[in-house]
Amino acid sequence: xxxxxxxxxxxxxxxxxxxxxxxxxxxxxxxxxxxxxxxKVPSIESVDAKELMQTLSQQKNTxxxxxxxxxxxxxxxxxxxLVYQEEDxxxxxxxxxxxxxxxxxxxxxxxISSILTTTFxxxxxxxxxxxxxxxxxxxxxxVKDNLSEHLQQMPFSWDLALKVNINYQVTDYSFNCxxxxxxxxxxxxxxxxxxxxxxxxx
Amino acid sequence: xxxxxxxxxxxNMARKQVLRSLPEEWQGNVQTATNGAEAxxxxxxxxIEILFLDLTMPGIDGIGVLxxxxxxxxxxxxxxxxxxxxxxxxxxxKALGAKxxxxxxxxxxxxxxxxxxxxxx
Numbered sequence: 001x002x003x004x005x006x007x008x009x010x011x012x013x014x015x016x017x018x019x020x021x022x023x024x025x026x027x028x029x030x031x032x033x034x035x036x037x038x039x040k041v042p043s044i045e046s047v048d049a050k051e052l053m054q055t056l057s058q059q060k061n062t063x064x065x066x067x068x069x070x071x072x073x074x075x076x077x078x079x080x081x082l083v084y085q086e087e088d089x090x091x092x093x094x095x096x097x098x099x100x101x102x103x104x105x106x107x108x109x110x111x112i113s114s115i116l117t118t119t120f121x122x123x124x125x126x127x128x129x130x131x132x133x134x135x136x137x138x139x140x141x142x143v144k145d146n147l148s149e150h151l152q153q154m155p156f157s158w159d160l161a162l163k164v165n166i167n168y169q170v171t172d173y174s175f176n177c178x179x180x181x182x183x184x185x186x187x188x189x190x191x192x193x194x195x196x197x198x199x200x201x202x
Numbered sequence: 203x204x205x206x207x208x209x210x211x212x213x214n215m216a217r218k219q220v221l222r223s224l225p226e227e228w229q230g231n232v233q234t235a236t237n238g239a240e241a242x243x244x245x246x247x248x249x250i251e252i253l254f255l256d257l258t259m260p261g262i263d264g265i266g267v268l269x270x271x272x273x274x275x276x277x278x279x280x281x282x283x284x285x286x287x288x289x290x291x292x293x294x295x296k297a298l299g300a301k302x303x304x305x306x307x308x309x310x311x312x313x314x315x316x317x318x319x320x321x322x323x
Contacts, residue, residue: 009214016213019258020306023285036290041212041258127307202218 006046010195018044018164021123026168028119029112038169045163052161052180053148061085065143066113067150069135070121075186076130079154080121082113083178106139113137116166116179128194151182158182204228205322206249210241210267211256211283216306220254220283223310225323238262242270250278252322255300257284257291268298281316283308 006014022042030037047055064084071077114137125132140150162181168174183191204227211217217234224232233248235241239262244250253271257264264282271278282295285306292303302316317323 012214016215016306019213020285023258023287023306026286027288030288030290036288039258039286041260199215202215202222 006192006195009199010192013195013199014191015044017124017127018042020127021120022164022166024123025116025119028115029168032112032115033170035170040167040169042167043165045165047161047163049151049159049161052163053151056083056147056151063143064109065140065147065150066110066117066137067140068114068117068137069155070117070132071134072125072130072132074130074190075184076125076128076190077156077187078158078181078183080117081178081180081182082117083180084109085176110137110139116177120179128191128198130194154182156184159185160188204231205251207232207252207254208235208241208244208248208250209233209254210235210238210259210264211254212236212259213256216256216283216308219308220313223308223313225314238264238267238270241267242274245271245276245278246274250276252317253278253280255280255282257282257286257295264295265298268295268300272299279320279322281313 019041022039026037026039066082066084068080069078070080117137118132118134121132121134140146160183162183164179164181165176166179167176204225207224207228209217209220209232211220211234217236221229221232221234233244233250235244237259241253241255242262245253253267255264255267262270264284268280268282270276271280280300281302281304282300283304283306284291284295287305295303301320304312304316314323
């Protein structure tokens with residue numbers, strides 16, 4: 001399980017790739033919301049499967065999870081989860097300025113999540129000379145009861161989760177969400193090789 | 203004479219990316235800072251002609267550095283290099299005195315073009 005031990009240089013390199021990807025995802029979100037999105041340095045941490053299961057099941061106020069699969073070349077694949085807390089999900093409707101009868105709250109969450117996930121992963125992939133395709137995003141029903149089941153039913157066995165803690169502040173509102181990337185071991189090894197390749201250029 | 207340069211970014215990789223994009227003969231006259239506070243200290247105590255500045259940093263961020271430069275009346279050509287590419291951010295840093303906004307990851311030709319446009323190359 002220590003496949004994902006990163007050296008200081010690898011960690012710095014990954015953080016920078018993620019910052020760039022996050023910056024463009026915020027830009028997309030800002031355009032979509034027609035407002036300015038204040039971005040903090042996202043913190044990243046890696047957690048193993050067991051740990052993640054525990055963390056997520058302990059978050060009693062987890063309200064919604066939007067899940068979307070991604071596939072690149074060279075065995076890079078995974079599942080991106082966007083995890084929202086209960087107190088933040090209501091604000092998203094305010095944020096979007098939707099009228100109650102326009103789109104359901106579920107659809108709004110899926111919209112926002114997909115913008116964040118696909119922009120983030122597209123930019124990330126481009127930087128590591130890869131290219132992603134995606135499954136349709138889906139909102140997990142009854143997330144409180146079904147999350148661990150969902151995590152166990154992935155079409156691949158994942159060994160590590162990369163948790164990116166994102167905080168977005170949008171003028172009068174702020175909401176937090178966690179982006180959790182579930183990645184199988186082959187993809188981890190590949191990403192590490194790419195990080196080393198980038199670092200070797202310096 | 204090569205100009206005195208300061209590169210401020212919390213990422214080691216990003217600092218190296220800027221450094222290796224600069225003309226070879228400039229390399230000996232480059233200082234680096236890993237956060238805004240460090241950058242302001244260097245700017246106060248040295249004559250820096252060109253500052254390459256990241257925005258999203260812990261503690262004093264790039265906006266804080268631009269405000270500090272104004273407040274302390276420091277003369278310096280600031281090029282912001284950032285991943286936060288929202289148009290509003292770009293106009294904000296220019297209003298605060300930055301010469302140009304360069305998006306990350308920085309490309310050598312773009313960086314050199316920007317320097318040329320401001321007669322720094």
